[in-house]
Amino acid sequence: MNGVTFQRAKAISDPTPDRVSLRSSRLENLKGKAKFHGHPGISALERAGLVSPRKSQNVSTVGDFSTQYALQCEWDGEEISGPMGRSDISCGGLFVPEQQVGLANKTYWHGNNVTVGILGLAYPSITSAYYGQVGEEEPWLTISYTPFLTRAISQGTIDPVFSVAIMRNSSSGILTWGGLPPMLWNPESKAVTDLIIANLIDQEETAWEYSFYTIIPDGLVWGLTRDTTQYPYIVDTGTTMMHLPPPLAEAIARAFKPRATYIYQWGAYFVPCDAIAPRFAVIISGVEFWINRADLIYQDLIDPLTGLCACGISTGGPGPYILGDVFLQNVLAVFDIGAAEMRFYSRD
Structure with a gap:
């Protein structure tokens, strides 16, 4: 073919039978108004003055070299990078404890002053971190880990299915x-x-x-x-x-x-x-x-x-x-x- x-x-x-689920999360468009000229969008971790102390992120280290584990993600002209850690994650009523996650310290897209990161739902085969400094990603330095959705399914929290609807004339979806x-x-x-x-x-x-x-x-x-x-x-x-x-x-x-x-x-x-x-x-x-x-x-x-x-x-x-x-x-x-x-x- x-x-x-x-x-x-x-x-x-x-x-899985197609039936309504109450576990839903509102999607936000990553991009704000665009003129084909990018500007950086910085994560909430770097905007401490705008984040309430009571809403701080409870991120623990991955291991002895946690700050050396790097996340780097590129798609559709956008890019995210940062170190790896573990955190309890809740999204749309779905909770996964101690999930290994990348911290979006640096992001680049047409920002909307709301979004501070991205939750990937890819299969494990194309989900990996890098051992080394951010910016030094090489194929032989990849470290596989189990992503959020795979862990949620394996722990039996949800049926092995999810659905997406992106809204027209809006910056959101479900x-x-x-x-x-x-x-x-x-x-x-x-x-x-x-x-x-x-x-x-x-x-x-x-x-x-x-x-x-x-x-x-x-x-x-x-x-x-x-x-x-x-x-x-x-x-x-x-x-x-x-x-x-x-x-x-x-x-x-x-x-x-x-x-x-x-x-x-x-x-x-x-x-x-x-x-x-x-x-x-x-x-x-x-x-x-x-x-x-x-x-x-x-x-x-x-x-x-x-x-x-x-x-x-x-x-x-x-x-x-x-x-x-x-x-x-x-x-x-x-x-x-x-x-x-x-x-x-x-x-x-």
């Missing part, structure tokens, strides 16, 4: 543990698809271990065109746009009226802010999930030289290809880890 070798992930349990959020979705527009194991980032262990939440859609639809070429896509809340194979991204960019222009400085397509986006859908297990046209043009991501607005689709180069927030704003995504599958419900 387009040069990618993969295998279906093996289920360890039956699918993350729900063990079930679905108390919100409207369309039960008649549902798709179920397998999670797969594939080496998409030239990291050896991802060829045989669970890594990203990766699926293979049936294809894409835009305008009067239907392309059923199959590629693996990572479903990722931490990626703003949809990163598509270059020929598809270019074809969809041409379908905007007027057609989109690729600006190499930003590595993205841009259109006049009042342009008309094409009808566009992702096909999963035979179900077409249509993307709201308003989500395909970012009115607040403007190129200062041309005054053009960024498109919601971008070229993914050689990969990996990603279904980011543009897609997730239009569906309720259910990550059933135990059954090794994903389920999607339309929200329109």
